[in-house]
Amino acid sequence: MNLEIYLTGKVKTKFILEGVEQYLKWIRPYHKIKITSFPLAGSTSANRDQIKKKEGERYLKALQNEKNVVVLHERGEELSSMEFATFIKKWQNSGTRKLIFIIGGPLGFSDNVLSQNWKKLSLSRMTFTHEMALLVLLEQLYRAETINRGMIYHY
């Protein structure tokens, strides 16, 4: 399956970049995976709603013809790692060729994104930086693969 991840905000923290590289390396034998990060649409002290809306429009433009989009959002459905593995397997078994995950910027998602008919999942009730959310998502994607393939990793 082709996995694509879109997020707002640069991925620039050194340890995060190293962690992302590690998980991409681990995942790539099983999936094609691409990460696209949009720049922030303004400094977070300016008009937040305008910034969020502008940032939201980028996702809508990039994903206008996409069906299989999963929004990572604090108030989305929370899955255990086993349930997430089943979630991924269902997409695969249904013949889905591309599955897209989107992570919000520091200000989160705008209403124009949240109102889309896209599945919403939550990695945690806690707020993560966009970089930490990316790291945790990649680890869970790898973990899901090990679960679905019966590899020793998840206990």
Place this chain on the structure above:
Amino acid sequence: MNLEIYLTGKVKTKFILEGVEQYLKWIRPYHKIKITSFPLAGSTSANRDQIKKKEGERYLKALQNEKNVVVLHERGEELSSMEFATFIKKWQNSGTRKLIFIIGGPLGFSDNVLSQNWKKLSLSRMTFTHEMALLVLLEQLYRAETINRGMIYHY
């Protein structure tokens, strides 16, 4: 406040070590913080209950005279980052000098740990490696500090 974190399993992955260092540096102006990691009590393919029990006894021995212990466990209470900040502030306001967090090893906690009268919190319904749990906990401890001090970090 003195924060102590106990976990089972080495912290050895390079990017995790770098991330832990970063957050320790950010937290130390506000709290003393110490991380103690116990070695695994056996290879995870051996008798798991025995390993978990042995690993559990280490926590019980190290914490026998401690009152303020928080167990990080998937089925613990889930807090938002704001609620976690309030949780930390309550401990501080009550004059607590030391607050201890414990993270399980790959096999998780034994019954002898889970049956202790200790608060249980969950970072996520998903399973994290002990290293990722440490990283996420440290980021949330720093985030809680910024929230409680009105610093610009958490949105």
